[in-house]
Amino acid sequence: MNRRTILVVLAAIAIVAAAAFIAFRMMMTPPEGLDLARSKASAKGLYAVAIAPEKEPLEQGPLHSWILTVKTPDGAPVEGATIAVGGGMPQHGHGLPTQPQATAYLGEGRYRIEGVRFNMSGWWEFTFDIRAAVGNDNVVFNLTL
Numbered sequence: 001m002n003r004r005t006i007l008v009v010l011a012a013i014a015i016v017a018a019a020a021f022i023a024f025r026m027m028m029t030p031p032e033g034l035d036l037a038r039s040k041a042s043a044k045g046l047y048a049v050a051i052a053p054e055k056e057p058l059e060q061g062p063l064h065s066w067i068l069t070v071k072t073p074d075g076a077p078v079e080g081a082t083i084a085v086g087g088g089m090p091q092h093g094h095g096l097p098t099q100p101q102a103t104a105y106l107g108e109g110r111y112r113i114e115g116v117r118f119n120m121s122g123w124w125e126f127t128f129d130i131r132a133a134v135g136n137d138n139v140v141f142n143l144t145l
């Protein structure tokens with residue numbers, strides 16, 4: 001190989017390495033300015049929703065439960081809601097590793113969500129479809145682990 005060919009090969013290697021590094025960073029690093037609020041209005045504004053893990057700090061690995069609190073915007077607890085739980089890792093293109101369920105109504109608009117597991121570190125979306133007398137709405141929370 002002549003000197004020019006070697007330079008071209010080295011430049012190509014550097015470009016591939018840089019692209020791999022950037023791709024890796026995009027996979028692993030949550031976007032800046034991600035909204036990490038644990039209470040917010042649902043998409044259509046029908047509900048004021050809050051989430052809290054039953055145990056802090058939030059750990060990667062073990063199965064655990066959350067408490068989901070659903071109220072109307074003026075603060076009245078929402079009872080008898082049907083909750084569907086979903087989520088995943090937007091940067092990895094996969095969903096939750098388990099199928100969490102709302103297993104109990106605890107009063108005051110609070111629902112226990114069991115069977116949650118976050119098996120990787122990074123950015124997770126945690127979504128709730130809420131069906132109740134007021135209407136159907138959904139909310140998406142962001143978590144970073």
Ligand SMILES: [Cu+2]
Nearest residue numbers: 089092094120
């Ligand atoms: Cu992942």
